[in-house]
Amino acid sequence: MSVKELATASRVLRYVDRAGARTRVVLCQLPLSVAVAVIAVAAPTAWADAAAAPLFAAGILAQMAAALVSLLLPWEQLDAAAALWVPVLDLVSVWLLRNGGPHGALTGTGALAVFPVIWIAGSTLSARIALPTALFGPLLITLPTLLTPGAAGHPVFSDALLLPPLMLTVAVAIRAAGAGLRLQERALRAHQAKLKELLEEAVEKEALLATILDAASVGIVAVDPGGRPVRWNEAFRSLLEGVGWESPADFDIADRAFPVFTKDRRARVEPDRRVLHRAARGESIDGEMVWLGWGPRARALQVVARPVDGDRGGAVVSYTDVTQLAQTAEDKAELVRTVAHEFRSPLTSVLGNLDLALEAELPAAARSRLEVAQGNAERLIELARDLMASSEVTLPIRPARIDLSAVLAARAEAVQTAADAAQVRLVVDLPPQLWVQADPLRIGQAADNLLSNAVKYSPDGGVVTLCAAEACGWVRVEVADTGIGISAEDRPHIFDRFFRTDAARGLDIPGVGLGLSFTRMVAERHGGRLEVESEPGTGSVFSLVLPTAGPS
Known part of the structure; x- marks a missing residue:
């Protein structure tokens, strides 16, 4: 059978399975009942002469009885095997019709045995019962012809001889087709069951995933x-x-x-x-x-x-x-900017007046006290400047083509006085020219922070080295010192705002922990980075790495 035929047969079987037991019996009986009705109408001579052929009339009545039984009995309440008595009654009816007609005129009706044979072959009977019934039932129907003396050379004899094996062949074909369909149906149902299981599993996982997603606060x-x-x-x-x-x-x-x-x-x-x-x-x-x-x-x-x-x-x-956190950070930055601004205004006035006072002739003791006040006021001005810079959420930069060597040399010269006061030797090793795309003000501030930190954190003197070099589109500015160094525990935190190491606090080194945070911000705004290498007691090396082409 072709795939299309199998599909059609499968649909028919599904329809029959869904129908009730009575409907299935009626559908199985209907073809033979219709065929007998047609024969009765098409054989008026036999029907009119029914009194002379009582067996033919009995066959018609048997078929009517089979039709009424299939229609009226409550098959849903009976055993499934009970319905198989109907095709047996059909075989009896066919025997009567074939052999009871006047003068053997209706011997061809023996072919109607195909209907009960199909019913029996397609039933749930075992092959050991169904196949012998499909052979011996038609054989009994044709037996009178086969036993008639002198019929061996007549065509009717040949037909009667072929009918039983032909019916057996039909029964075998139906059993084989039914077995194939049942196998395919079992495979299809197993596949459907698997698909249903997978679908249910997918639905459960979908529901679980939806619940997990909706439970997330992000x-x-x-x-x-x-x-x-x-x-x-x-x-x-x-x-x-x-x-x-x-x-x-x-x-x-x-x-x-x-x-x-x-x-x-x-x-x-x-x-x-x-x-x-x-x-x-x-x-x-x-x-x-x-x-x-x-x-x-x-x-x-x-x-x-x-x-x-x-x-x-x-x-x-x-x-x-993170709106609340961002707003909190902005409020904090605004507070820092406000405080820093309020510091700078009076401190500028204080420094101006101290400068005027120091220009006058003063006793040595008074001058010394005023210079101390002036130094602390300048430290507060620097602190206010650092607070203002560190409070920026994103630091504005204005890149331009600059000679980085010139900018760094100027910053080294500015820190020389502090280095001399701390007895620190400042070594500057810069190329004659080093052109980059950067903001000279911000780079200068970053260099100031690194150099001043290197001097401050070398309290017992030492050497601070400033050098720079360009390679593969990047410039590296290194500030190395021989100071107190940074412990492994503190290194991950030195770029945090307001962080200061225990060593710095223990040596009373001035500062508030904003310089490195600001310097890293400058590096990142230029598309670069700030790196550190340090060991306690051996000093530190801070590297400001910048792209020569400027911010991307």
């Missing part, structure tokens, strides 16, 4: 390769609603009207540089901060993104709402 969204959201959690939906977007399904991160700003809330992020598009292109993002929305509804978000492996691509992005 907004999580999965995007397709085009950067459009395809799956999100409740926190992400609430986040968008909070900044004025109705639904994640309509969320278009490329919409220029939608406000996405950088960390400083000043520069608008272009669509192709926004997080979802960058993540969809395969970029990993760790802890980047952006602002979403404007006005009082704007939210500060810390972003982590990872691309999805596989052919479908896309990415998963998480947004952590």
Whole structure:
């Protein structure tokens, strides 16, 4: 059988299986009943002469009885094997019709045995019962002809001889086809059961995943390769609603009207540089901060993104709402700026008056006290300057093409006085010219911090070396000292604001722990970095690494 035929047969079997027991019996009986009715109508002579052929009339009545039995009996309440008495009655009916017609006129009706044979062969009877019945039933039907003397050379004899093996062949074919269909049906049902199990498992996992995502306090969204959201959690939906977007399904991160700003809330992020598009292109993002929305509804978000492996691509992005932390940091920075500004104004006045007082003729003791006051006032001015610089969330820079050697030499000359006072030898080893794209003011401030720290942290004298070199598009400025050094425990924290080592506090070295934090900010704003190598008791080497081409 072809695949199409098997599919058709399978659909028929499914329909029959879904039907009730009575419907199945009626459907199995219907073809023979219709055929007998046609024969009765098509053989008026035999029907009119029924009184002369009582066996033919009995066959018609037997068939009517089989039809009524199949229709009226409550087969749902009976054993399934009980229905097989109907095809047996059909075989009796066919025997009567074939052998009871007048003058053997209806011997061809023996072929009607095919209907009960098909029924019996397709039933749940074992092959040991069904196949012999399919052979001996038709044999009994044709037996009168086969036993008739002198019939051996007649065509009717040949037909009667072929009918039993033909019916057996039909029964064998039906059993084989039924077995194949049953095997395919079992395989199909096993496959359907497996698919159902997998579907139920997938639904359970989907529900678990949705619950996990919605339980997360951070907004999580999965995007397709085009950067459009395809799956999100409740926190992400609430986040968008909070900044004025109705639904994640309509969320278009490329919409220029939608406000996405950088960390400083000043520069608008272009669509192709926004997080979802960058993540969809395969970029990993760790802890980047952006602002979403404007006005009082704007939210500060810390972003982590990872691309999805596989052919479908896309990415998963998480947004952590850090608005309160960002606002707290801004308030703190604003407080520091305000305090620093309020310090500088009176301190500038104090220094001006001290300078005027020191210009006059004063006793040595009075001059000494005024110079001490002047030195402390200058330290407070420097502290205020550092506080102002460190309070900037993003340090503004104005890069230009400069001779870095000249800038560094000028800063070394400015710190020479402090080095002489601390009995520290300052060694400057710079190339004649070193051209870079950088902000001369910020680079000068960074160099000041590194040089002054090197001098301060060499309290017993020593050597401070300033050198610079360019290689492969990068310039490295190194400030090395032979001072107290930094312990392994303190090295991870020296770039934190207001951090000071126990050694510095123990030696009463002045400072508030802002210089290195500011210097690292300068390096990063230029697209570079600040590195340190140090061991306690042997000194430190700070390296300011900058790209010669300037900030990217």
